[in-house]
Amino acid sequence: MKKCLPVLIATFSAAVSLPTLANPANVEGHRIGAGFSKTKDVTAGFDLGLGGGLKLEYGYELNHIFxxxxxxxxxxxxxxxxNVDGSVFKADTDIGYAFDLQEFSIxxxxxxxxxxxNEKFSIDGIPGSGDLSDTSFLFGFGARATFMHNFYADMRFDYLMTEYSDLDxxxxxxxxxx
Known part of the structure; x- marks a missing residue:
């Protein structure tokens, strides 16, 4: 803990001083997007690819940080x-700082x-041979770039720990x- 205290103080000091250095652009607002995702089961130290699929998202930027x-x-x-088919519904907050660079921010x-x-397994065409559902905490990190004030691209990695498996x-x- 003694080693973490100077790092926390430096991080807090940088976060307090950054707004004075950044361009004061308006970053608040709603956003809606679509893309793709890839899921792996990383339980017991091996990666089992569970496939990819569609991602739909809605977000709201409260300010430069939240x-x-x-x-x-x-x-x-x-x-x-x-076969495995599944879905993940997420509700989270992202905490970082949006750096404004004229027509671009990151x-x-x-x-x-x-x-x-939610996961549904079937073996030999027998549906329902393994239906699993669980709620878990998620931890993730990523970066979101906004172009021309209205278009964005978001790349993200999440880690979920359910009762029956760990997912990336x-x-x-x-x-x-x-």
């Missing part, structure tokens, strides 16, 4: 006679929130900021 997000991500994969962030994970998710989304 944003709120709601998203849906689907995934699915087949291995011979075994916000590196960490994300904290909750995720509802990578997602890339593009959208419009109102």
């Amino acid at each position: 944003g709120f997000n709601v998203s849906y991500q689907g995934f699915g994969e087949s291995w011979g006679d075994a 916000k590196p962030y960490v994300a904290l929130g909750l995720a509802q994970v 998710q990578f997602s890339m989304s593009f959208g419009y900021k109102f």
Whole structure:
């Protein structure tokens, strides 16, 4: 803890002084986007690809530091006679700082929130042979770039720990900021 205190003080000091250095652009507002995601089960130290799917998201930027997000991500994969289909619904907040560079801004962030994970397994065409559902905390990090004040691209990595498995998710989304 003694080693962490100087780092926390330096981080807080930098966060307090950054608004005076940055361009005071208006970053607040709603955004909506779509993209793709890829999910892996990383339980027990090996990566089992659960496939990719569509990502839909809504977000609201409160200020240069805090944003709120709601998203849906689907995934699915087949291995011979075994199939998995699933979805993840997330509600989280991202905490970072949006650096304004004239017609462009970038916000590196960490994300904290909750995720509802649903998976349906079938083996040899027998549906319902393994339906799993769980709510978990999520931890993530990423960066969101905004172009021309209205268009954005977001790249993100999330880690979810459910009761039955640990999941890694990578997602890339593009959208419009109102």
